[in-house]
Amino acid sequence: MSFIRIAHRFLASQKWVTALLVASFSGSSLLLVAVNQTVESIDRAFSDRVSSTPLIIGRRGSRFDLVLHSIYFRNPASQSIPYGELQIAAAADSGLCVPLLFTHETSIHHSPIIATTDAYFIARKLAVAIGSMPKRLGQCVIGASVSDTSKIQIGDFLQPQPKSAFDVTSPVPIELEVVGILNRTNGPDDLAVITTLDTGWILTGTGHGHVSGDDGTRKTNAEGASHIPESPITRITDENVNSFHFHGDEANYPLSAILVFPSNIQAQTVLEGKYLDDNNPIQAIIPEDVIQEVLESVYRVESILSVVSVLSLAFVALMFIVLTVLSIRLRSQEIETLHMIGCSKFTTIKLVGCETTLILIYSATAITAGYALLWSSGVLTASYWI
Amino acid sequence: MLTISNLTFQHDNSDFEIAIPNWNLDSGELCVLTGASGSGKTTLLHLIAGLYLPKAGTITVQGGCTADLSGQQRREMRLATFGLVFQDFRLFSYLTAAENISLPYNLSGSSSAHPEWIETLSEAFGITGILHQRAATLSRGEQQRVAICRALAGRPTFILADEPTASVDSECRDTILNTLRTYCEDHNATMILTSHDPSIRDSFAQSVDIQDLQHSEVLES
Numbered sequence: 001m002s003f004i005r006i007a008h009r010f011l012a013s014q015k016w017v018t019a020l021l022v023a024s025f026s027g028s029s030l031l032l033v034a035v036n037q038t039v040e041s042i043d044r045a046f047s048d049r050v051s052s053t054p055l056i057i058g059r060r061g062s063r064f065d066l067v068l069h070s071i072y073f074r075n076p077a078s079q080s081i082p083y084g085e086l087q088i089a090a091a092a093d094s095g096l097c098v099p100l101l102f103t104h105e106t107s108i109h110h111s112p113i114i115a116t117t118d119a120y121f122i123a124r125k126l127a128v129a130i131g132s133m134p135k136r137l138g139q140c141v142i143g144a145s146v147s148d149t150s151k152i153q154i155g156d157f158l159q160p161q162p163k164s165a166f167d168v169t170s171p172v173p174i175e176l177e178v179v180g181i182l183n184r185t186n187g188p189d190d191l192a193v194i195t196t197l198d199t200g201w202i203l204t205g206t207g208h209g210h211v212s213g214d215d216g217t218r219k220t221n222a223e224g225a226s227h228i229p230e231s232p233i234t235r236i237t238d239e240n241v242n243s244f245h246f247h248g249d250e251a252n253y254p255l256s257a258i259l260v261f262p263s264n265i266q267a268q269t270v271l272e273g274k275y276l277d278d279n280n281p282i283q284a285i286i287p288e289d290v291i292q293e294v295l296e297s298v299y300r301v302e303s304i305l306s307v308v309s310v311l312s313l314a315f316v317a318l319m320f321i322v323l324t325v326l327s328i329r330l331r332s333q334e335i336e337t338l339h340m341i342g343c344s345k346f347t348t349i350k351l352v353g354c355e356t357t358l359i360l361i362y363s364a365t366a367i368t369a370g371y372a373l374l375w376s377s378g379v380l381t382a383s384y385w386i
Numbered sequence: 387m388l389t390i391s392n393l394t395f396q397h398d399n400s401d402f403e404i405a406i407p408n409w410n411l412d413s414g415e416l417c418v419l420t421g422a423s424g425s426g427k428t429t430l431l432h433l434i435a436g437l438y439l440p441k442a443g444t445i446t447v448q449g450g451c452t453a454d455l456s457g458q459q460r461r462e463m464r465l466a467t468f469g470l471v472f473q474d475f476r477l478f479s480y481l482t483a484a485e486n487i488s489l490p491y492n493l494s495g496s497s498s499a500h501p502e503w504i505e506t507l508s509e510a511f512g513i514t515g516i517l518h519q520r521a522a523t524l525s526r527g528e529q530q531r532v533a534i535c536r537a538l539a540g541r542p543t544f545i546l547a548d549e550p551t552a553s554v555d556s557e558c559r560d561t562i563l564n565t566l567r568t569y570c571e572d573h574n575a576t577m578i579l580t581s582h583d584p585s586i587r588d589s590f591a592q593s594v595d596i597q598d599l600q601h602s603e604v605l606e607s
Contacts, residue, residue, distance in 0.1 A: 002492075003493070006478075006481065006485070006489075006493075009480050009481055009485070010480055012480070013479070013480035333476065334478060337472075337476040337478075338490075338493070339461070340435075340437060340464070340470060340472075340476070341464065341465070341470060341489075341490040341536070342461050342462065342464040342465025342466075342468075342490055343461070343465075343490060343493050344458065344461060347493050351493075
């Protein structure tokens, strides 16, 4: 029977005190590690993604919401800007202008469906790992994480979530055919379904397809289509793709944001100036500035949590010392017995040392297990919080 | 084996004093030490074991004077020579009976406690069935027998047993006493046993009252 076994037996006999000590030690340490790791992850994610997106044009409102929507694909757009804004920006030789339309999520897993153009793939340096890029109406590519979590394969169809189940005039969502799986980027694109801008407009009801002779109800729906087919097509194929058509002026077709990659700082300044007027319903924002404001708040929270963690660790260490001293006092007869039956003082010290070491080992194990749990659940990653 | 000469001892902050002019015990001798509560029986056992040092006089065990030994030497002597049975058992409640029995030898890295010997002792004291139970779950009688087993686990040549049958019934008492006697005969071990029980006093050839010990000039077997 070794010292470790005796120490383990003693700790097991004091299981509640041991559990409290281990929980306190590991909880405080884990909080400290987790907060630092998460903030670092958020910082890195924000910095990488934001620094590669110089300017965003979108509907005036919360600047942070616009950044989250257009860069991190959080919350489908409730308001839109006209496609004409993209045409104006592009005509002004502002650089690479990328339209984004994010109005729907998939019905399973709620992956954001991003409608855009080839320019997005160029700007984000995205390429398919398997399959091909979406070319035809109704096709899409999926991010690596979408493929991993939902086990969707090329050739499968994705069902978009209807915007409102109670709006009878809302367009019937078409199914999206998966034609490719993107390379992993460790960013929001991994969680997205990306389709063509035309397909996005079909989803919003700006365009639709129907069988020949179906003139529908002739009733203007919420999205402005001049008639609503009685038998809309919900899956686009090579055979029916030509029946799809759009209504209205293209300049008024909806976009949720435009990502601008100006060719130079002068072009960026000119574009920013164009949207400075507070009465303009459209705004241009520099995401890096917005995120910097947010990060400052995050850093403040991190500082507070770090101080709390360090203080609680110090408190737990003090509690541990007090409990050890108390334990030695309460076990004075036990220690005296060891001495009486012929054990040295060093034996007692080794025994108490073993108990302390075991508590530290239990705590380290709990920290490792807790960290692994947090890591596997994704809580430590920026994508969980953003 | 044991020679006490002109021993005096007094606890700190106490008027109570033990004064034993002379007392000898040879190897293999068994002696029952009697006396009223608080008369100093336990203190005398602790003095012999080297847990206390005399104020004056000498206690010689196996030719060595305890006062001349260092703390570490006295500790090693206790481990190698003495088997101590405590009045309050002093078992470790969170360890099993088997772990309690082998504890001193395992912690000291000594190889004196062989598993076969512990098994023999367990059978002799009738505790084989409870060896894997935690001490806290044992009855007082079982705890007492485990404590005696622990004292004998290192094959001591000198047993100091403080009220070793106080918590057991008469049948168990006889078993314990017979086993201790047999052990002493087989190992030529000396034993001093304290007891209030007149029947125990009568069952041993030699018994001495601590009061008589303090007032006799020479008391030899």
